[in-house]
Amino acid sequence: MAENNARNGEVTGRIKEILCQPCFNKNKQRTADKFCPTCNEFQCLDCSKVHYTHAFLKSHKLVNANEAKTKQGSFDMKGLDQCDQHQDVLKFFCEDENQLCCSSCAILNHRKCHSIVEILKVAGKSTNTKSTLKVKMEELRQKAYKIVDSIVSSKEKLDEDAKGIPVKIRQMRDEVMKMFDELEVSVAKDVQSFRKETLDKLSIKQSQNEKYLADITAYLETIDDVYQNGSLAQQFIVEQKMKNDVDVLHTNVDAECHDLKTVSVSFDFDETLKLPPLSVTYYIPGQLTLKFCLSEVASTIVPVNKAMILTPIKSIDLKQKEDDVGEPLYTGIEFLPDGRLVAVDNKNKTLLVYNEKLEKVGSYQLSYHPQSVVAVSEDEVAITSAEVYKLEILHVNKSNDITLDRTIKLTTKYDSICQKDIKHFVGGTIDHSTPVRIISSTGEEKDFNVNFPNKSYPVGTSACTYIRSSDKVVLTDRYEHTVYIYDVKTNTRVVVKDDQIKEPRGVAVGPFDTILVCSDSTNSIVQISQTGEILLSYKIDMKFPRTICVSHDKSFLAITNSCIGKRKLQKFKISY
CATH class of the missing domain: 1.20.120 (Four Helix Bundle (Hemerythrin (Met), subunit A))
Structure with missing residues (x-):
């Protein structure tokens, strides 16, 4: 008996102390009080409490550590010692292919291998594997x-x-x-x-x-x-x-x-x-907000700022037609929820509709030079203009027939526009002391509670968009080569200036609520995080990109430019 005790590292006449395994893996030494046969683990009282707080562990039967210590008998491997292919006991290990083998596997599958040894001969040689495996599993648990x-x-x-x-x-x-x-x-x-x-x-x-x-x-x-x-x-x-x-x-x-x-x-x-x-x-004054907030655990696992991958899928040249006044200039584009694309031609006073293959399927003649367009619903769009104080709402049905629905009178002229919520728009002003304002569906105009720069922007020198999830306003300043990100809740801002951003024009909310900007002088699309980090600068096959939009499911991107004689409309597939 004394010989056996010495072999097991025990001293005759003393009781061997059993340590808590989870604590030991954290470099702590605490005496184990319980043993879980299902987990096959000794645990102290604190660590064993998880068996009572988690439903999937409540079926485990805990016993006293001292009782478990004295138990003898064969260990149930629960099928882990059987070959998945032949259901025989695993007896060999192929060191060439790093695989466990039964007798049949060794003969049939590994006969050309040079180093097949019995498991009993290699077991216990690697002392680090056990501890590393335990540490990883403990971390995962x-x-x-x-x-x-x-x-x-x-x-x-x-x-x-x-x-x-x-x-x-x-x-x-x-x-x-x-x-x-x-x-x-x-x-x-x-x-x-x-x-x-x-x-x-x-x-x-x-x-x-x-x-x-x-x-x-x-x-x-x-x-x-x-x-x-x-x-x-x-x-x-x-x-x-x-x-x-x-x-x-x-x-x-x-x-x-x-x-x-x-x-x-x-x-x-x-x-x-x-x-x-x-x-x-x-x-009724009130709004129901449904949202998911990432917990601290999830935020360490899920990437917040992720660069997108753009794949060109279609490009068309914008050429002047016989009935056009001049070369088309698309100053506003927007995806409808069903995947169709609408565009406003500033030069020819036209609203156009494209299908998913960028084939023109509808058009509507306007009485003014349009500036920007935004989807209001499944089949409605709103259009701004730099020459009239109004916002026109047009109906675009499934057959691509277009009719004027209503006109909203305004006191300010607007360039860019996007939706804030179901009843309000966010518009970039033209020659106004406040560069970005809120417009209600009834025509009421008001300012954000934000300290914008005391600067007015002529048409074509600035654009804005709004990030609903974080209540942030994004504003581009073309000739300052700057993108501003304003947090409405805290009235703070992030100023983004980078050599990859030169003459920023159109702006849109991209995947993961990142910001996509047309960089006019670098002929590229720049992806920016809400904290101002440059995630991507993607060179595109067009000069002077001007207007950009993203589909509702964040799967596609469309962009146009303002280069005379080389104007295009391009569509990209977004992946991650």
Whole structure:
């Protein structure tokens, strides 16, 4: 017995201390209290607690470490010691191909190999493999625990947020009801004051006219009596006596008639308080936001800033047609949700529609020189102009027929435009003190709470876009060779200047919400992260790229240029 103990590294008369394996892998030494036969691992009390907190571990049966130590018997390999091909016991190891073999494998598959040895002879030679494998698996298990904990926490947070939304709505309802209660008291007080004052005036007026009525009635009785019973002389006397009095009464009563008014009191809400049949979501102040936030664990695994890969798939030359005024100049392009592409030709006052193969399938003649275009819905687009104070909404049906839907009157001229949300646009202004503004679907214009540079931009010298997920505004300054990224929430900005960006023109939101900019003087597309890092500079086969757009699913990119005589429209496939 003593010989066996010495062989196993034990000292006779002493109890061997069993260490917690997870702690040992972290270079900590703690005594093991439990043993999990399923995990085949000794654990201290703290490490063993995961068996009670995670559902998939609750079926494991823990035993005391000392009891597990004394157990003897064969170990269940759970099929790991069997050949996947022949279902025989693995007995050999091919060092040439680094593969485990059963007898059949050694004879049939490895007969040409030079070094096939028995597993018993090589087992235990590599001491690092076991520890390395354990460390890797332990790291993976810790990450898996973190992922599960993160998911559990996310589910709890989601439940908490979901429960909180009705509470917020009820709170808002209570505040609104309180506001209406206060309004009722205030208006009732004003109504009573007005009523009392008006009733006093009307009572005085009523008394005066009742006196007139009594005088008139008395005069009529006297006249009737004299005309029936009096002599001619008496009748003449009464007529002369009453003549002046009747004239005075006539003047007073006639004035009262001309000043006769009906007094009323009412209370009406102005048009800003919308009423049915409009949807409640149209006029209730509030917005439901659904989003996923990367946890700390996920953020260390998923790349945030990833350079895209562009593959050219189609290019067409923009040539002047017989009915064109001049060479086409596409100052705005945009993908519709179904993959069609719309473009505005500034030179020829035209809206054009292209299919997925860049074949022209529709057009519409405009009455002004268009500047930019944005998709409003599945079949609607909005167009800006540098010469008129309006935003036109056009309907583009599935058959590529185009009709004017409505016109939104504005007080500012806009160059570039994109959608902020379902009811608002973000527009880059022309010759205005604020370079970027918000435009509502009803024509209301307002400014962001952002300290933009005190600079106005002529047409073609700046463009903007908006990143919904992070509430950021991107602004290009062509002749300063600069791209500005403004964080609306914090009113801070990132200034991007780089030799790869020369005369930045059009800008769009690309994959992973990165920023894509047309670099005019370098003939390239530059991809920028939201923190200002240059991720990609891609040379394209056109001079002076001007306008860029990305499809709704971030799978395709389209770009046009402004080079006289060499104008093109190109389409690229985006991959990662």
